[in-house]
Amino acid sequence: MPTVNDFEKALTPTWCPGCGNFGMWRALKEALEELGWAYEDFAVVWGIGCHGNGADFLNCQGFHTLHGRALPVATGIALSNPDLHVIVEMGDGDGYGIGGNHFIHSCRRNVRMTAIAHNNQIYGLTTGQASPTSDQFMKTPSTPGGVVEEPVNPVGVAVAQGATFVARGFAGDIPHLKELYKEAVAHDGFALVDVFQPCVTWNKVNTFSWFRDRVYKLEETEGYDPTDRTMAFEQSMKTFHELTCAPDECRVPIGVFYREEGSFTYQDGLPQLDRPAFKRAYEPRDVSEAMERFG
Amino acid sequence: MAEQKTVAATGNTVVAEAMRQCKPDVVAAYPITPQTTIVEEYAGFVAKGRVHTEYVTVESEHSAMSACIGASAAGARVMTATASQGLALMWEELHIASGMRLPIVMANANRALSAPINIHCDHGDAMGARDAGWIMYFAESAQEAYDNTIMALKVAEDPSVLLPAMSCLDGFITTHSIDRVDVLDDESVAGFVGEYEPANALLDTDDPVSHGAFAGLGGPFFEFKRAQREAMEAARPVITSVGEAYSQLSGRPFDVIETFGMEDAEVAAVVIGSASGNARHIARQLRAQGVKAGVVKVRVFRPFPYAELAEALRGVKAVAVLDRAESFGAEGGPLFLEVRSALYDASDRIPVVSYIYGLGGSDVRLELMERMFADLSDIAAGSAQPGKLVYLGAR
Numbered sequence: 001m002p003t004v005n006d007f008e009k010a011l012t013p014t015w016c017p018g019c020g021n022f023g024m025w026r027a028l029k030e031a032l033e034e035l036g037w038a039y040e041d042f043a044v045v046w047g048i049g050c051h052g053n054g055a056d057f058l059n060c061q062g063f064h065t066l067h068g069r070a071l072p073v074a075t076g077i078a079l080s081n082p083d084l085h086v087i088v089e090m091g092d093g094d095g096y097g098i099g100g101n102h103f104i105h106s107c108r109r110n111v112r113m114t115a116i117a118h119n120n121q122i123y124g125l126t127t128g129q130a131s132p133t134s135d136q137f138m139k140t141p142s143t144p145g146g147v148v149e150e151p152v153n154p155v156g157v158a159v160a161q162g163a164t165f166v167a168r169g170f171a172g173d174i175p176h177l178k179e180l181y182k183e184a185v186a187h188d189g190f191a192l193v194d195v196f197q198p199c200v201t202w203n204k205v206n207t208f209s210w211f212r213d214r215v216y217k218l219e220e221t222e223g224y225d226p227t228d229r230t231m232a233f234e235q236s237m238k239t240f241h242e243l244t245c246a247p248d249e250c251r252v253p254i255g256v257f258y259r260e261e262g263s264f265t266y267q268d269g270l271p272q273l274d275r276p277a278f279k280r281a282y283e284p285r286d287v288s289e290a291m292e293r294f295g
Numbered sequence: 296m297a298e299q300k301t302v303a304a305t306g307n308t309v310v311a312e313a314m315r316q317c318k319p320d321v322v323a324a325y326p327i328t329p330q331t332t333i334v335e336e337y338a339g340f341v342a343k344g345r346v347h348t349e350y351v352t353v354e355s356e357h358s359a360m361s362a363c364i365g366a367s368a369a370g371a372r373v374m375t376a377t378a379s380q381g382l383a384l385m386w387e388e389l390h391i392a393s394g395m396r397l398p399i400v401m402a403n404a405n406r407a408l409s410a411p412i413n414i415h416c417d418h419g420d421a422m423g424a425r426d427a428g429w430i431m432y433f434a435e436s437a438q439e440a441y442d443n444t445i446m447a448l449k450v451a452e453d454p455s456v457l458l459p460a461m462s463c464l465d466g467f468i469t470t471h472s473i474d475r476v477d478v479l480d481d482e483s484v485a486g487f488v489g490e491y492e493p494a495n496a497l498l499d500t501d502d503p504v505s506h507g508a509f510a511g512l513g514g515p516f517f518e519f520k521r522a523q524r525e526a527m528e529a530a531r532p533v534i535t536s537v538g539e540a541y542s543q544l545s546g547r548p549f550d551v552i553e554t555f556g557m558e559d560a561e562v563a564a565v566v567i568g569s570a571s572g573n574a575r576h577i578a579r580q581l582r583a584q585g586v587k588a589g590v591v592k593v594r595v596f597r598p599f600p601y602a603e604l605a606e607a608l609r610g611v612k613a614v615a616v617l618d619r620a621e622s623f624g625a626e627g628g629p630l631f632l633e634v635r636s637a638l639y640d641a642s643d644r645i646p647v648v649s650y651i652y653g654l655g656g657s658d659v660r661l662e663l664m665e666r667m668f669a670d671l672s673d674i675a676a677g678s679a680q681p682g683k684l685v686y687l688g689a690r
Contacts, residue, residue, distance in 0.1 A: 048412075066409060067380060068355065098325075098355040098384075126326045129335070132354055141335040142326060142352055144342030 001036045002059075004029040011056040020120060020197035020208070021051060023171035025058070028087075028116070030174070031181035032060075042085035042185075045074040047099065049091030050125045050199070051118035068099025071106045071115060078113045079266070082273045085185055086113040093123050096152045097132035103154070106190055107161035111266040114184045114191045117154060120199035121206050128202030135240060138205065154194045155257055156236035159229065164260040165191035166232065168253070170215050171198065172208045176254070183256060189263045196254070206240075213247035214240065218255035232258035296546045297483035302476050306437035306469040309476045310376065310402045310462070311336035313444040315346045316484035317400075320371035323351035323362035328414045329466040330378040330404040337376075356381035360388035360399075367397035368506045370496025374448070375399065378466060379406035379420045386424065392459040393428025393523060395506055398451035398491075399459040401429075402444060405568065405619075406466035407655040415656020416466040418567065421596075422620035422629040428523050430460035430530055431597040435571045437474035439594070440464035442547060445484055449537045452491050456530045458523070465569040467656065479545060487544055527598045534595055551595040552603045556582055560589025562671035563608060565634050566617040567593050570652065570659045574617065577664040588668055593630065601637040608638060612675035614647045615667050617687075621651060627684050646674050646681035652688060663688045 007029040015021045032042070044060055046052040048067035055064035065073045070090045078086040088095075095103050095117050106115065122140065123129040129142035133154070137146040158166045165187040169177035177195065184191035196215070198208045218224050218235065225231055235253050267273050302309070311333045314322065322341075324334040341350040349366070353359045356377050367373040377385065382403055392399050403421055407413040421431065432447050434440035440462065447460035464470055479487075495504045510516040538549035555575045557563060564574045571592040578588040591607050593600065608614055616635070618628020625632055627649025635647045650667055653659045667687060673679035 064412060100354060123326060126328055126331045129326045129331070130352060142338050144339055148352075 001033070001038055003033050007032060007059050010059040013057045014053060015050060016201045018200040019050070020171035020199065021054065021118060023174050024116070024118060024177065024195055024197055025054060027169075027174045027177040027181060028058070031178045031185070034178070035182060035185065037085065042087060043077055044087045044089060045070045045077065047090040047094035048125070049094045049118065049123075051089050051091045052094070054089060068094050068097070068102065070095065071099060071102040074113055075106065075109070075111050078111050079270070079273070080276060082112070082267050082276060087185065088113060088115040090115060090117050092117060092119045092121060092133040092152075093131040096154055100132065100152070104157065104161055107158050107163040107192070109266050110162070110164055110190045110263060112189055114181075114187070114193065116181070116184075117192065117194045118197045119154065119194050120197045120203055121151070122199050122203040124199045124202055135205065151239070153236065153239055154192070156233065158192045159232045159236050159258050163192050163258070164189035164263040165256070166236075166258040167191070167193045167256045169193055169195045170211055170254050171195055172212055173254070176217070180256065187259070189260070189265045214250055214252055215254045216251055218253045218257065221253070226256045226259045229258055229260075297544050298480045299477040299545070300480075302478055303473050304437065304476055305332065305471050305473055306434070306440045306464045307332040307404070307471065308336055309437050309441040309478065310444055310464065311340070312478060313441045313484070314374050314376075314402070315340045316479070316481050317374065317445060317448050317488050318346060318372070318485060319348055319374040321349045321351065321363065321366035321373045322375055323353055323359045323366065324375045324377070325353055325356050325359045325381060327356070327378045327381040329406060329470045330376050330381070330402070332470070333376040333402055333404070356384040357388065360385040360392065363399050364388060364392055364395065364397060367392070367399050368395060368497050370493035370498045372452070372491040373397070373399045374401065376402040376404070378404035379408055379414075382420045382424055383408055386427070389424055389427035389429060389459075391507070394519060396457040396523075396526070397459060398448075398457050400444065400448045400451055401459070401461050402440070403461050403463045404466045404470045405463050413655040414466070416468050416569070416619070417654045417656065418463070418618070418620040419654070421461065421463050422622070424461070425597060425629060428458065428527070429597060430456075430458055430527070430534070430595070432460065432462050432595055433567045433593065434462070434464040434469060435569055435592060435594075437464070437469055437472070438476045438547070440469060441476055441478065442541065442545065442549070443594070445479075445488065446534075446537050446541050446549070449488050449541075450530060450533050452488075453533045453537075454492070454494065456526055456533050457494065458526050458530060463568070468569040477545070477547075483544060487541065531598050534598075549594075550603070551593075551600040552607060553592040553594060554589065554607050555579075555592075556587070556589035557591060557607050559587050561587040561612045562668060562675050563589040563591060563611045564615045564617055564664075564667065564671075565591045565593065565604070565608075565630065567596065567630060568619065570617065570619065573659055573661055573664050577661055577668055581668055586668070586672060596630075599633050599637070601633075604634060604637040605641055608645060609641065610643070611645055613671040613681065614638075614645055615650050615671055616647060617650045617652055617667070619653045621654065648674070648681050649684040650687045651684060657688065660688065
C-alpha cells in the first residue's frame with residue numbers, strides 16, 4: 001500500500017516556505033498511509049487556489065477542477081463509483097465564496113465524501129485580497145477601508161444545514177489533524193473538516209502563533225458531547241470576531257463538533273448504486289468467438 | 296489638445312486610472328489573475344477618497360456582473376473588470392446586460408480558458424463572448440487600453456447606442472508590463488465622457504418602470520433582438536466620431552483598424568492585440584528587403600469593421616489571419632471567419648489562411664511571424680496553394 005513517500009512522488013510544492021498547506025499536506029499523507037488504501041481506493045478533487053496547486057503535489061488519482069466547483073465534481077465521482085473514497089480539497093474563497101451554494105447543498109445532500117477546507121481567511125493565490133472568511137474590518141488590498149461583511153462561519157453553516165460530520169482542525173497541529181482526517185473519511189455521510197491554515201505571506205493577522213494562543217480541543221472539554229447537535233451549534237458560534245481580541249478573551253474550539261451515525265445518505269436514496277454502471281461495464285465477456293479468426 | 300502627463304505604468308494601472316477618471320457610480324468586481332491589480336488599484340482610489348464610487352467586493356464574477364446590472368438599471372454609471380473564467384462565469388449576465396441595453400463598461404484581461412488550467416494570454420475568453428451583444432475594443436498596448444476604456448464608455452452611453460462595452464487587453468503581456476503611457480488630466484476626461492443621463496432608470500420614482508419582464512410567446516423578444524442589432528449598427532458611426540473627438544483631445548490617432556504598409560501590400564497579416572507589434576516588426580524588415588508586406592490590426596472587433604477590412608485588403612495577393620483563439624470545428628479562428636466573410640464581396644478572390652498562435656501564452660516569436668509571411672509570399676507567387684489551418688509554432 002502506498003506510503004507517505006509514495007504520495008510525494010509528484011512535483012515539489014511551490015507553496016511559500018512556512019505555508020499552512022504543508023501541515024495539511026503532511027497530515028493527509030500520513031492519514032492515507034495509516035488508512036492503508038491502495039491508489040485505486042480513493043480519489044482527491046481540488047478547487048482553485050493555493051491549495052489547488054496541491055493537485056500537482058500528491059501522487060494519487062485526482063481532478064483539479066474550476067474555482068468553487070470541487071464539491072459538485074466530487075459528487076459526480078462519488079455517485080458514479082460508490083466504492084471510491086472521495087476527498088475534496090477546497091479553499092475558503094473557493095468552497096465558501098464562489099462555490100458557497102455547493103457547500104450548503106453538499107451539507108444537506110449528505111453524499112458520502114469528505115470535504116477538507118484550507119481556510120486561511122485570505123485569497124492567497126491572487127496575492128492577499130479579502131476572502132469570505134476574512135475577519136470583519138480586516139484591511140486588504142481589495143478592502144483598504146476594511147472588510148464590510150460578517151465572515152462566513154463554515155462550521156456553524158454545516159451544523160445548521162444538516163452535515164452529519166463537522167470538524168475543525170489546525171494546520172499547526174498535524175497529529176490532531178491527521179486523526180480528524182481519518183475520522184472524517186471513515187464517516188458514512190458528508191464530512192467537513194474546516195482547517196485553520198495560516199497564510200504566512202498574505203495574512204499577517206491570523207498567524208500560527210495567533211491560532212496557537214486561541215484554539216482549544218473539544219475532546220478535552222469537559223462534558224462535550226459531539227452527538228449533541230445543539231451543543232455543536234453552540235460551540236460553532238464561538239468565532240474570532242474581533243481582529244484585536246486577546247488570547248484570553250477569544251478562544252475557539254477545534255476537534256469534532258458533530259457526528260451523526262447511521263444517517264440517511266444520498267447514496268442510500270439511490271438503490272441503483274448497488275450495481276453501478278462501471279461495474280456492469282467490467283463484467284467479463286466471452287470473446288472467444290471474436291478471437292477465432294486469429295487462430 | 297489636453298494637458299497630459301507621461302507615466303511608466305502597467306496596462307492594469309492605467310485601466311484603473313481611466314476608470315477613476317470616468318467617475319463611475321458603482322464598480323462591482325471580483326479579483327482574478329491577471330485582472331487583479333485593476334480592482335486593487337481601484338479599491339485604493341475609493342479608500343483614499345480619490346473617487347466617489349460605491350465599490351462592491353462580491354463573492355464571484357456571476358455576482359459582480361449581476362450587481363453591475365442592478366446598478367446600471369437603477370441609473371448608475373457602472374464599470375468593472377474581469378478575465379478568463381470570470382468572464383465565462385458572467386456569461387448569462389453578459390446577455391442580460393446587452394439585452395436590457397445597459398451601458399456597462401468592463402475591462403477584460405485576456406486569458407486562456409480552462410482546461411487544462413492556464414493563466415496566460417489568449418483571446419479565447421473574449422471570443423467566447425463575441426455573440427453576447429457587447430461592443431468590443433482590443434488594445435495592443437497599455438496606451439490603447441487606457442484610451443479604449445475611455446472611448447468605450449462614451450460610445451456605450453451614447454443614447455443612440457446604449458450597449459455594454461468591453462475593453463480587452465492582453466493578460467500579463469499588456470496588463471503587467473510597464474509601458475510608456477500618456478495620461479489625460481482628470482478634467483479633460485470628465486469633460487469628454489460627460490454626465491450619464493440614464494433612460495428608464497429604476498430610481499426615477501416619478502416614472503416607475505420594470506426591467507427584464509417576460510417577453511416570450513408573442514411578446515416582443517424578437518423585436519428586442521432586432522433593436523440590439525440596430526443599436527450595434529448605430530454604434531459604428533458613434534465609435535468613429537467618438538474616436539475622432541478623442542484623437543483631437545489626446546493627439547493620438549484612432550481607427551477601428553490600423554494599417555501598416557497596406558498602401559501597396561501584396562501579402563498581409565490581420566491580427567488583434569499585443570502580437571501586432573511582432574507582425575509589424577517583421578513586415579518592416581521584409582519591406583526593407585523588397586517584400587511588399589503589410590499588417591492590419593483590428594482594434595474594434597464588435598461591431599466588426601467589414602467595410603474597412605475589405606478596403607484595406609483590396610488588391611492583396613495572400614492574407615494570413617492570426618487568431619489567438621480557437622473555434623473548434625469551424626474552418627478557422629474567430630477572426631479568420633470574420634475576415635474571410637468581409638472579403639466575400641471583393642471582386643478578386645483573395646486566398647486567406649487561418650493561423651492559430653499563442654494559445655495559453657505560448658510564445659509569439661519573431662521567427663514564427665517570418666515563417667507566416669514566407670508562406671504568404673509562396674502563395675502570392677503561385678508556388679504554394681493556400682493550406683488548411685496552421686497551428687503556428689505548436690510543438
